[in-house]
Amino acid sequence: MVGGGWVGVAEGVAGVEELTRLHTLDGVITGLLRAHLHHHLPENHLPEHPTQSTPSLAAHLSHVKRYIQEYPGDSTSFLKEGEEEEEEEQRTWERAWEEGGVAGDPLRSLVVARRLAKDWPRLRDAAPPTLNDWHDIVVAVEAVEEALRVEAGKDIYLEALEESLAYLHHLYHLDALHLARGHLTHTRYYRQPAPLRVEDLVGVAVAALEEEMYGTAVEWLTAAQHLNNEDTSLSVNSRALNKQKQHLSLLLQVAVAAHDDKLAAEGFKGQRGIYPQPLSKVPLKDQKAAEEGKKPTLPRQLPAEVTSMPSDHRALGYLCRGHSLTSARLEGRLRCRVSSRGSAWLILMPLLEEDVSLDPPVVSFHRLLSDAQLTTLKHLGAPLLMPANVQGAEGKQVARYRASHTAWLGGGTHRMVRSVNRLAAALTGLAVDEAAGEAEVLQVNQYGAGGHYVPHMDFMALYRNTWEAGHLNHSLLQEHPQGDRIATLMFYMNDVPEGGRTVFPRLGVGVAPQKGSAIFWWNLLSSGKGDERTLHAACPVLRGTKWVSNVWIKYYPQVHRRPCVAPPVKQ
Ligand SMILES: O=C(O)CCC(=O)C(=O)O
């Protein structure tokens, strides 16, 4: 839709389902390796460093052992600190499924993607030729890869995860060294962390460099230096360690110089991963600390263009981190109420309504859909999820700036879809029959960890593009005979463990996803023009997954329904 002035970060390649299959493959490989080790060393007696008479077999087996031991897998069960064991038991399978299980952890996913892209191929190819059972293991792994439709050795997953980790680190002001130790935030979900290696940190830093997030790259490289200095294990020889040291300091110099060059050329505009002072003069940690407490200001005047501005980006980060940018005076005018919104149908089950913004009106609704309804919708959507498309210059494209997976559920799919559409009609007072073109087909979206949608507006600017250009654009009118998207109703289908807010950078407000709730706003002004104040974004999911569904309501069918004068939402 309109907006997306920046290129987004994480490519939408690795969906939750695909990542889950990667984790499964790693588990299968680990299982096969365990049996292999047991077969050759029944008593599992293996010196850490091979000194035996058959050095190649001993070295191989010690590498196998390392592969098994280095990653604790997800067998260390999902545990939130403070939760009793009993509660842990009660975490239903359903809950784990909707949160993506272990695939919802971007650090563990990165570790597994690296194991499959680098460690397993190295191990596979370096096995001594005398090992006659090794061939069978390789064949078995290949068969599982085929069945799971994922290829070990493919580094697109790894690249996507490195990129999204760099973005998560930047947007949520995370600490690279803390991440390197296997901790995403201060909430502990696993008994045993899955720490990163120096090469992982360099991978994230390179991804940051490629995205011109130079300050972010500097922080990851500094953390890599730190880890490298700590690595005193005898298995790494000191020459290799020194070489790595040199590489890291060279990369660091490049990142600092690139940061300072970009700053000098463009000035500080609040770009991703760029700090206001030259890094060669003011240390990164001081600048990061200063940024932490700084509250961005909202622009006094709306921009002339519809794309997002640097000030939107500054507000985005602040809002995604859970702060608000509205004044106390405005906040004091926001209300909650119980309402049937003029619908006879809703008198029996009035809605819990909460103002998010008064002008333009954005309202949220609580406890609107039940867990059972949402489970049905998610299971209907899951098999149909495809990488999100947006309309681009060359037709439909997978959008780098919309890292999520999408499914469309027509009214004919299931009675639950029809009942959601009925609720949408009662709640908005608008005509939303998708079969009649009054609204678009219900869209179900799943974001994995790192999944996000950069600031955009939901309208297509049909008004501007068809009328204001000075001549009528007939093809646009033909393509959208029912007009632009007058309003958005979005349902939150799960509780997102961390991250994933919906934020409005120009209104200075945000909403945290809450299972069963929904949010509604008008995209168009009474004139039919797009309301640019509705610029909004989906903050990246930090942990878990996020499910939402959208009802986009069309303009022309509402001629007799939409109030002609603002404010259009009844107070
Ligand atoms: O997921 C969200 O919070 C926002 C999604 C959105 O803006 C969209 O799908 O157009």
Ligand SMILES: [Fe+2]
């Ligand atoms: Fe949107």
